[in-house]
Amino acid sequence: MRWLLCMAGLGWALCPAGAAPPSPVDEWPLKAAIAYNLLLFTQWPDEDRWPAGAPLVWCVDPGSPWWPALQGLQERPVRHARVAVRAVSRSADTAACQVVQLDAGLRPASRQGAQLLIADGRDATGPWAVRLAVHGDRVVFDIDLTGLRAGGLQISSKALRLAREVRE
Template identity: 40%
Template sequence: MVSLPSRLIQLLAACLTAGSAAAAPVPEFDLKAAFVYNFALFTDWPADAQFVAGALNVCVHPASVMRPSLGSLNDRMVKGRKIAVRQLAAPEDIRGCQLFFADASDRERWPQIRKALANAPVLTITDDEEIRHDGSIVSLSSEGSRIVFDIDLRAARNARLMLSSKLLRLARSVQ
C-alpha cells in the first residue's frame, strides 16, 4: 500500500476534525483556503503554462470574503513556486492566474471570466452554487459540519490541467 503524502494526510485530518467537539474549531474560510492549497499541490499545469514572475498566482475578487484567508497562502511553496495571491480586478486579467477562486462576488462577471478563460490552464474553484454548475473545475460545499468537494473532469481537461488520482479519490463526486 502506498502511503499518502503528508500534506494530503493533514488535509484529511483537518476535514475530519473540523466538526469535532474535541478539536479547536477551524474557521470555515481558513479551512477552504487549506483545501485550495492542497488542490494546487495535486494539480499539474501544462508545460506551456505562463507563471508570471515565476509564482503560482492565486487570484480572487477584491470583494471576496475568502481574500483574507487566501492571503495566508502568500509565499507558501507549491511544486517549487511561491504562491502569490492577487486580486483579479478585470476578467481579462485571469490569464495571469494559475488558480482562481470564485464566490458570490463573481456571479455577475462569471460569464466574462469564463469567456476570458477560453481553455487557459487555470484551476477554477468555487463555493458558489450558481457558478458551480457553470464550468468551475472544483466546487466546495458544506455537508453537515464538513467541507466536501466535487470535480468536473471535463472542465479540467478543457483547461489542460491534470488532477492527481489521489485528489479524485477524495472528491465526493467526479463528473
C-alpha cells in the same frame, strides 16, 4: 495545522486514531487549506517550463470571503512555484492567473489557457474544476474532469479518490 490536513482528507497519516477536533474552525481558512492542498495534486501543462520560484498566480476578488483566508497562503510552495495571491476585481483581468477563485463578482470571461477554476458550493454556477462546499459539519470538495481538461490540467488519482463527487 495537522487538524486542517486531517479535515482536508489529504493527510490522514498525520491524524492520530480517535483524534478529536479542536474548537470549531472558521469555514474560509479551512476551505483555503483544502484548495491549497489540491494545488499540490494538480499539474499544469507548461509547469515543467516555469522557472524555480515562479509565481503560481491565484486570483481572487478582494471583496470575496475567500480573500482574507487566501492571504495566509502567500508564498507557500507548490513544487517549483510559490503561491502569489492577487486581487482581481474584473473578470477581464484573469488572463495571467493559473488559479481563479470564482465567486459572484469574479468569473473568467472565457477560458484563458491553463487555469484551475475553484468555486464555492454557494456560488457554483457556470464552469468550474473544483468546488468546495460545507456538508453537515465537514468541508468537502467535488472535481469536474471536463473543467480540468478544458484548462489542460491534470489531477492526481489520489485527489480523485478523496473527492465527494467526480464529474466526467
